[in-house]
Amino acid sequence: MTAPHVIDTHPDRFGWRIWKLTLDPPRLRSPFEQSGALLRPGPALFAAVCPSGRCVLRFDARCTCGVHYVPTVRGFGFYLRTAGPFGDCTTITFGAALGDVAIDPRADWCRAAQHYLVLAAAVPERYAALADPLAAEYCVPVDPFRRSKTTPTLRRMEHRVRAALAHARPAELFNPGRHRSPFLHHPHPTGVLT
Numbered sequence: 623m624t625a626p627h628v629i630d631t632h633p634d635r636f637g638w639r640i641w642k643l644t645l646d647p648p649r650l651r652s653p654f655e656q657s658g659a660l661l662r663p664g665p666a667l668f669a670a671v672c673p674s675g676r677c678v679l680r681f682d683a684r685c686t687c688g689v690h691y692v693p694t695v696r697g698f699g700f701y702l703r704t705a706g707p708f709g710d711c712t713t714i715t716f717g718a719a720l721g722d723v724a725i726d727p728r729a730d731w732c733r734a735a736q737h738y739l740v741l742a743a744a745v746p747e748r749y750a751a752l753a754d755p756l757a758a759e760y761c762v763p764v765d766p767f768r769r770s771k772t773t774p775t776l777r778r779m780e781h782r783v784r785a786a787l788a789h790a791r792p793a794e795l796f797n798p799g800r801h802r803s804p805f806l807h808h809p810h811p812t813g814v815l816t
Contacts, residue, residue, distance in 0.1 A: 627784060627787070627788070628787055628790045628791075628792055628795065629780075629783070629784055629787065631792070632792060632796070633693055634693055634719075634723060634733060635718055635719045635723060635735075635796060636693060636716070636717070636718050636719070636783075637691035637692050637693040637694075637698070637716070637717065637719070637732070637733060638691060638692050638693075638694075638695065638698035638701075638714060638715070638716055638776065639689070639690070639691040639692070639714070639715050639717065639738065640653060640701055640702060640712055640713070640714060641653065641712075641713045641714075641715060642711050642712070642713070643711045643712070643713040643745060643746070643749060643752070643756075644711075645711075645749070645752070647755070647759075648745075648749075648752040648755050648756045648759065649756075649759065650713060650715070650740070650743070650756075650760070652668075652689075660689065663798075664739075665759070665760055665761045666717075666739055666740040666741070666760045666761055666762050667720070667737060667738075667739050667740075667798065668689050668737065668738045668739075668740070669689075669736065669737050669798070670687050670688045670689045670734075670735070670736055670737070671687070672687040687734070688724065688734030688735055688736065689719070689734065689735050689736070689737065689738035690733065690734050691717065691719065691732070691733055691734075691735065691738060692732045692733070693732055693733055694732075695773065695776050695777070695780075697732055698776070699772075699773070702714070702772060710746045710748050710749075711746070711749075712746065713743060713744065713745050713746070714743065714744040714767065714772075714775075714776070714779075715740045715741075715742065715743045715744075715762075716740075716741055716742045716743075716776070716779045716780055716783055717738050717739050717740045717741050717742075718738070718739045718741060718795060718796065719733065719735030719736075719737070719738055719739075719796075720735065720736065720737035720738070720739055720795075720796050720797065720798045721735060721736035721737045721796075721797075721798050722735065722736050723735045723736075736798070737798045739795075740760055740762050741762060741783045741786070741787075742762055742763050742764070742765075742779040742780075742782055742783050743756060743757075743760065743762055743763070743764045743765075743779075744764065744765045744766065744767040744775050744776075744779060745764060745765075745766055745767070746766070746767065746769070747766045747767060747768045749766070750766035753765065753766055763779075763782055765778065765779065
């Protein structure tokens, strides 16, 4: 008998997120972030910094900080449709929440986490040439997507991540201190995402 997949046993820890794609150099930027509230301690790992200072040791569900994501494709569709201000620079990621996770008290996103590990990304078809540089920067697979055919792209991304995480152990995957990305092979130093 095959053990259940980590995505199925921990569904609230995986989810979709929108980003704004900067073009030169290609990078992911949080579209809603307060300046300096999101750090990048690893190639594909983002960490929230609480601007109020309340969430120093434990994630506080009353606070609005965190890396926000939507755990289902269906729920994510709404956020993707409302990403109009980012136009054709809207980028999609599928990732895992590490550390504490809370339901967002503002209810405009489904979940918020201390850390978010990008496991796969998709850039607008218009920027397909940036897929390889972005993949090298974040050490994750990056596919182009067409706005009118987003759902098949999301399913393909999740399928790829499922294959990469087939033998993942939750204790290693969800602990930022023991972080091991299934795609990690990136030697470049990282810094603050602003």
